[in-house]
Amino acid sequence: MTLKFEVQGKSIVTDNLTEGLEKSSVKAYAETWKQLDGLILRTEEIKKVAEKIVPEKFDWKDDPKKAAKAISGIKSPKATRLLEPRNPEEKEIVQALLAYKVLKRIGMIQDEGQS
Amino acid sequence: MKVSLEAEHGTWVCIKKGEFGNTPEERIDCARLLASIAQSCKRKLRQEKGIDPEKIAGICGAKYNRRQKVYLLKGRKKSDDIEKWLEQVKRLPEPNESALLLLEMIGYPIIPSQKAFEEYLKKMELGTEGYGPMK
Numbered sequence: 001m002t003l004k005f006e007v008q009g010k011s012i013v014t015d016n017l018t019e020g021l022e023k024s025s026v027k028a029y030a031e032t033w034k035q036l037d038g039l040i041l042r043t044e045e046i047k048k049v050a051e052k053i054v055p056e057k058f059d060w061k062d063d064p065k066k067a068a069k070a071i072s073g074i075k076s077p078k079a080t081r082l083l084e085p086r087n088p089e090e091k092e093i094v095q096a097l098l099a100y101k102v103l104k105r106i107g108m109i110q111d112e113g114q115s
Numbered sequence: 116m117k118v119s120l121e122a123e124h125g126t127w128v129c130i131k132k133g134e135f136g137n138t139p140e141e142r143i144d145c146a147r148l149l150a151s152i153a154q155s156c157k158r159k160l161r162q163e164k165g166i167d168p169e170k171i172a173g174i175c176g177a178k179y180n181r182r183q184k185v186y187l188l189k190g191r192k193k194s195d196d197i198e199k200w201l202e203q204v205k206r207l208p209e210p211n212e213s214a215l216l217l218l219e220m221i222g223y224p225i226i227p228s229q230k231a232f233e234e235y236l237k238k239m240e241l242g243t244e245g246y247g248p249m250k
Contacts, residue, residue, distance in 0.1 A: 002122065002123060002124055003120075003121070003122040003123075003124075004119070004120070004121045004122070005119070005120045005121075005122075005152070005156075006117060006118070006119045006120075007116070007117075007118050007119075007149070008116060009117075017122075017124045017159075017163060018160065018163050018164070020122065021122075021156045021157075021159055021160040021163065022156075022160060024120065024152065024153075024156045025152075025153050025156035025157050025160060028120075028149045028150070028152040028153035028156065029149075029153045029225065029226060031118075031149045032146045032149040032150045032153060032226065033146075035142045035143070035145050035146035035149065036142070036143070036146050038248070038249065039139055039142055039143065039247075039248055039249065040143070040235070040249070042249065060201065060205075060214065061205045061210060064198050064201035064202050064205060065198045067197075067198075067201055068194045068195070068197035068198035068201055069194050071194075071197050071218065071223055072192075072193075072194040072197060074223055075222075075223070086245040086246075087235075087238070087245045087246060089227075089231045089232075089234045089235040089238070089246075090235070090245075090246075092227050092228065092231040093227040093231055093232075093235070096224055096225055096226055096227045099218070099223050099224065099225050100225040100226075103215070103218070103225060107211075108211050108214050108215060108218075109211070109215070109225065110211075
């Protein structure tokens with residue numbers, strides 16, 4: 001066994017390091033956000049903001065100009081207003097989730113179960 | 116909730132474990148461990164895939180920060196500059212991973228820093244207004 005990652009009673013066990021790291025990081029990111037939902041984050045609202053920034057999914061490699069605009073939108077005053085962070089730490093956490101959602105919509109991050 | 120990562124490859128060993136309840140403090144602590152696991156996996160994955168941080172830093176002009184041990188580019192980034200950098204990383208052998216690393220360097224990480232979690236927890240435990248469960 002090279003890698004074993006366990007969360008919520010489910011495990012990823014593999015001898016293939018690259019595959020294990022890939023799957024574990026995807027799962028760990030997703031679970032991080034689940035823990036914070038409703039506590040520091042309103043995941044559904046952040047998802048809506050991500051959909052405003054990237055109305056239709058596309059591959060960033062096909063249109064880097066559009067992708068750059070979407071990325072700039074993550075920290076735009078408009079997005080920050082919509083997200084209403086209550087303090088600087090919450091702002092950083094909320095912006096990271098927004099980045100995660102936006103980058104998923106432009107194909108830079110794979111979805112859980114896609115690996 | 117139980118969380119654990121045990122990984123070993125050559126001289127590289129990574130063990131991270133924790134067990135958490137459902138209080139707001141424990142949930143944030145659990146998220147902090149999961150974020151740390153995600154970051155460790157990403158770091159090793161990039162190393163295994165041969166992604167060279169120095170090369171990516173060279174594309175966007177990020178400088179190595181000795182204290183934080185990462186490459187960073189401070190200041191506001193224009194959309195045109197981001198486009199120019201994306202054009203370059205998309206031609207690299209691992210475009211998605213390289214682009215994610217580029218975005219970390221220019222201030223768009225997909226996971227909050229450990230410091231943000233620690234500060235949040237500290238202020239929440241002190242009862243600072245605006246920290247803790249949303250109403």
